Amino acid sequence: MIRVRITYSKRGRGCFIPHVVIPQLIYRSGRRAGLVFALSEGFTPRPRVSLGPELPVGVVAFAEPADIWIEKWDEGTLDRWNNVIPEAFTITGGEVYEGPSLSKSCDASGYLLGFRSPIYFEKLAHDLEQGIFLQEKHVFSAVEGTFIKLILKTPFAFGPGTLVKKLVEAGYTKxxxxxxxVRTSVGCWNGSEVEPVVTQRVLPRLPRNFKTEGMLRHD
Known part of the structure; x- marks a missing residue:
């Protein structure tokens, strides 16, 4: 068996599938694509799938990492897998991998934040620029249209749930x-962006008008 590191996107109804269910989704769709998975030992063997940092229900993701242990990986695997995986998901990259675990390989995560109120948006953008908010976790931030692009440290310890909690405590949102x-990537900060754990070979399938759907409102 070989260890393969993959990335996947989730959006639409897929965002409401809990994190704990993702290993079974990866396993079942992979089996339909012809993959043979290694199983754990014991009375209830499970497919060997190791996920990246937890993603709360409702959060869109572009490049979530996972490690899988399978019999074979070739150039056609991505296409075969994406032909059978549920439409709300895309396997965006994958490669045979030998190295540290995901928790030791990922030191940053990238986000796009959108607000229903322009007041919250403008206040947070200003305070991030001035270093007033999230000083210990903040790596980089910038305004991109109706989004705030945000890069944060320690993705396994500080995820979207903790981020929203901090936003509420600081009065930026209710x-x-x-x-x-939107979590755009989980990986390593290279000084200008967060590089996903593997090369992205397939673009995620996103909803039409995704950039404006449900984001900043001025009414």
Whole structure:
């Protein structure tokens, strides 16, 4: 068996599939694509699938990492897999991997934040620029249209749930209903962006008008 590191995107209805269910989704769709998975030992063998940092229900993701242990990986695997995986998901990259675990390989995560209120948006953008908010976790931030692009450290310890909690505590939002979060990548900060754990070979299938759907409103 070989270890393969993959990335996948999830959007639309796929965002409402809990993180704990993703290993079975990867396993079942992979089996339909012809992959043979290694199984754990014990009375209830499970497919060997190791996920990246937890992603809360409702959060769109572009390049979530996972490690899988399978019998074979070739150039046609991505196409075969994406032909059978549920439409809300895309396997965006994959390669045979030998190295540290995901928790030791990923030191940063990238986000896009959108707000229903321009007041919250402008206040947070200003405070991030001035270093007032998230000083210990903040790596980089910038305004991109109606989004705030945000890079944060320690993705396994500081995820979207903790981010929203901090936003509420600091008075930038009232809760999840006021903010939309997209996790664009999990990987390593190279000084200008967060590089995904593997080369991205397939673009995620995104909803039409994704950049404006449900984001900043001025009404």
């Amino acid at each position: 809760g999840w209903s006021d903010v939309k979060i």
